[in-house]
Amino acid sequence: MYCDKKPYVSGYRSALDAIATYEPMIRSAIDAKMSNGDSSVTNNIGVDLYVDKCFIYLNEPSETTLDLDFKNQIERILTTLLYPEWVVKHRSGLNLVARTGDGVGSANARALKFDLHWRLYDRLVLRSLGSTTTLAYNDQTNSWEIPLMTDYNWNPITSPHVAVSGLTGSGKTMQLIILNSYAKNWADQIWIEDPRKAAPEKTKNPNLIIIDPKGDSKMREYCVNHGFGSVEYLAPDLTQNQAAFLARANEALKRVVEVMNYRYSIKSKYSNVKFRHLFVTVDEMRALLEGGNKKAIDAFFELIDLITLKGRAAGIHLICGSQSFLAGKSDGCISTPARDNLTLRILLSPTITAENARFLFKEIDKNQAESLIIDTDGYDCAGVGIISNTDRVIVPYKVPFLGSVK
Template sequence: MDLDDHLRATCARIKAACHDFGIRVTEIDPANVDVGPSVLRYKIKLAPGEEASRLRKKAEDIARQLAATSIPIIGFLPGTHYEYLDMARPDRQTVELEPVLNTEKLRDVNHLPLQIGIDPGGRTVCLDLGDDKLPHILVAGGTGSGKTIFLYSVVLSLISVHSDKSLELVIIDPKQTDFTIFGGLKHLREGEVITEADRGVEVVRQIAEHEMQERSDILQKAKCRDIKSFNASHREKPMRSLVVVIDEYADLIAVLSKKEKEEFERVISRITARGRNVGIHLILATQRPTTDIVTGNIKANMACRISFSLPSSRDSQVILDESGAERLLRHGDMLLMHEGKLTRLQGYYVDPAKIEGLLKRM
């Protein structure tokens, strides 16, 4: 069955399932389905007076009736009259990172473009870590979800457009093996990936307690309110942006006592609260987004959050403040929470075995 036939058949089956469950539907048009790399987004127009909550509560029953491989995510499509229902695409497509690297041209030295992924409508999403609305990102995802590949794409996005003269990286990898391929990058502080948890803790603490103050002193002396105004008036010798990537936050703080964890949480909060103005950005990732790891204090200044597949709706609630991540398809399927809006994306893929060759070509 080709894709068009699949869309027509599935629309008819969704409508029949809704009818069986007493949900009144007026329209599910095959021509109106968004075809994304990993999901097919069906748009359902409910009859006047029909409650959307009834449709959402029947997600598991609809999946069973359609013999679906996963439970669909159902929600309201803002700016339309439709509810959307996301189903797994039977011929799922891989979206390669390399073709989109360098497609985003730098506006200035403060521009930190991150290639994130493609939405169900086929639109590419690129975020600017240097944007005042997006200084830091909180990332969660279980084993096989695509979290680490996403972090690879973040690093590659940045170094593809920035030399070590305008960007510095600190990569902390307590698991000790995932980021060794980036060891020796000129962008890296001291030219190495930090793999010892206790050393990673100390480096982050030094950034919060000393480097932030040193950068603030430079800005005050230059009578500049932030790094952007400083770099605008010091084009010959700009202040480098510093991006700190922590791959597994839970492993990082595992070496700390309860009191030390509380103190380190305040260190993280200091960076997320004040780092933006001095050009320090944090990308914090974890496999285990439990409330004792991802606390309210950490989330407070990390409004941009990305979740890959998680084991439970409780985990999804912790990272996104709503359920949904437990229904993602793994392998790069993600939910992006940015500016209060939740967007489903398929993340880019880069083969870890090809990263070394890619780095040599940059």
């Protein structure tokens, strides 16, 4: 029986079996959809499908031009056709590669390359935050990473800062809790395994600082259950107005910048020492600035700029959640360079449009937005959307389901 809570199970025993069926199907689908005289029958268009990529090439002279319009058209066809056996990884621009081998000449020496992921990325299901101690080991880079979906990991060393965007109720705070819990465990693991000597620190630093302008009950519960003195949690108390809370947040960020500057000074003296990774989480970044005066907002922008521009080398990471990532001080919450440094980007929304993707995923045009498939499953309450990492390749995303914030 069909159960949408279970991951999709493919009927193909191997990728080779699927390729044997899908490659001719792609050919005929393209043939049927080309409005000019080109087709694979006239040998103008060629298709090579592999387990992790698909090449589409033209045999010149053809009526079709190998340009962005053609790429978008093929991307749209592939995205729906290959679902649910493959996921097409969306990349902006024309990804042209050289072809080699028998039968390759000047007429067909180039191909459009589409990167694929064999099978869907499945949602992780965590009973409780205890499960976030299980990290993923990357054999290729010999490093521990944070699993976000099956086959999709986050490495805070290569991708230091995170943005989570989405409307209210889309699952941002839950995503931040999950990221925080993983990040803390990840930092412990890295610390234990790194054979280098610990660098001296001027102050005793928390491992995680959470700035939560809404005082979310689940975020608070996470800090109570998992803080153990290593998490600094900042939420407004009832007597405090917005401006006072922003001042407290700025103070905490200023301390982080001081730690960062001190670590830089240590690094210049001793190059081979390790620092404990420190994560700073700001939820509802736009809401935090509401009601703040110009001076406080200026200071906040400057501190966030410093952390995102210089944090990586000092093991300092920023994780931010906001309903909008509009840049600029009047209605926005971040500067453009700082936003560009948020390399792990997550947009939580069951439908992606050029409109809601315009701040974090400005490279997505209307065409691409319409061709993205956000495959949903039975976990309706948990977030879905799109994600991209340092490679800026966009794929559908499902936030891990969290049973309880215990």
